[in-house]
Amino acid sequence: MASYTATRKLYTLIVPVDSQRVLLGYKKRGFGEGKYNGFGGKVEPGETIAEGAIRELEEEACIKAKNLPYHGILFLESTADSKAPILEIHVFTATEWAGEPMETEEMRPVWFAPPSTTHDSSDSPAIPFQNMWEESREWLPLVLAFYFPTPRRGKIQFAHHVTFKGGLNPETGLEDIWHGIDRKFVKWLESGRKDDEGFPGDLEDWTEEVREQWIEKRMMAFEKNKM
Numbered sequence: 001m002a003s004y005t006a007t008r009k010l011y012t013l014i015v016p017v018d019s020q021r022v023l024l025g026y027k028k029r030g031f032g033e034g035k036y037n038g039f040g041g042k043v044e045p046g047e048t049i050a051e052g053a054i055r056e057l058e059e060e061a062c063i064k065a066k067n068l069p070y071h072g073i074l075f076l077e078s079t080a081d082s083k084a085p086i087l088e089i090h091v092f093t094a095t096e097w098a099g100e101p102m103e104t105e106e107m108r109p110v111w112f113a114p115p116s117t118t119h120d121s122s123d124s125p126a127i128p129f130q131n132m133w134e135e136s137r138e139w140l141p142l143v144l145a146f147y148f149p150t151p152r153r154g155k156i157q158f159a160h161h162v163t164f165k166g167g168l169n170p171e172t173g174l175e176d177i178w179h180g181i182d183r184k185f186v187k188w189l190e191s192g193r194k195d196d197e198g199f200p201g202d203l204e205d206w207t208e209e210v211r212e213q214w215i216e217k218r219m220m221a222f223e224k225n226k227m
């Protein structure tokens, strides 16, 4: 069987939460400018995914994560450009950190009320899903449901594979290859252990090889569904 060979780019994303609120960053420049998102960026050569996640959070919001619950992986690809890499984004929360969130050149941190909060009971605004990457509204509420309204035991993990067909992005008025969800696959697991299908719940189990196999499996399933 031929391996799926599109280049893959490794990213991290941390969503800090306190007992009542969710911290997102308003991206001031570069890729995703004008959108709210968690904090993260490319994993650099020589660092682990977790090290990259902690470094990016500190660079973008000036806080140093003291814990890093792992929640899973987003595989994002665009069929609008055959040369576009697959983005592999490893998603974490952080519930403890050192320092206070501060605005940086890249990001403006803003506290939001989790989706489970009624408007009147919070001083913070609701999460602006309409102003975020469009797949965020699928996985973020479920990750947050693990913390709000009351924290649950264990952990929740997902693999979310989305292809975008590209199109005019109404928010920016520009053609955008990372816009217009075409196909999607979401796998959820509560606990972090492997399930019968071998879903690699923990970060250390998502090795390079496993990620490649996972993508290949999903691509084949997507193709089958199309026919």
Ligand SMILES: Nc1nc2c([nH]c(=O)n2[C@H]2C[C@H](O)[C@@H](COP(=O)(O)OP(=O)(O)OP(=O)(O)O)O2)c(=O)[nH]1
Pocket: 011, 012, 013, 030, 031, 032, 037, 038, 039, 040, 041, 042, 043, 076, 087, 089, 133, 134, 135, 136, 178
């Ligand atoms: N939820 C979501 N996050 C995304 C998508 N695309 C995408 O890059 N991200 C995340 C991954 C990273 O956390 C962040 C992009 O990181 P970045 O381009 O700022 O990376 P960086 O800081 O290393 O970049 P640079 O300024 O050094 O060039 O946005 C998407 O479609 N959905």
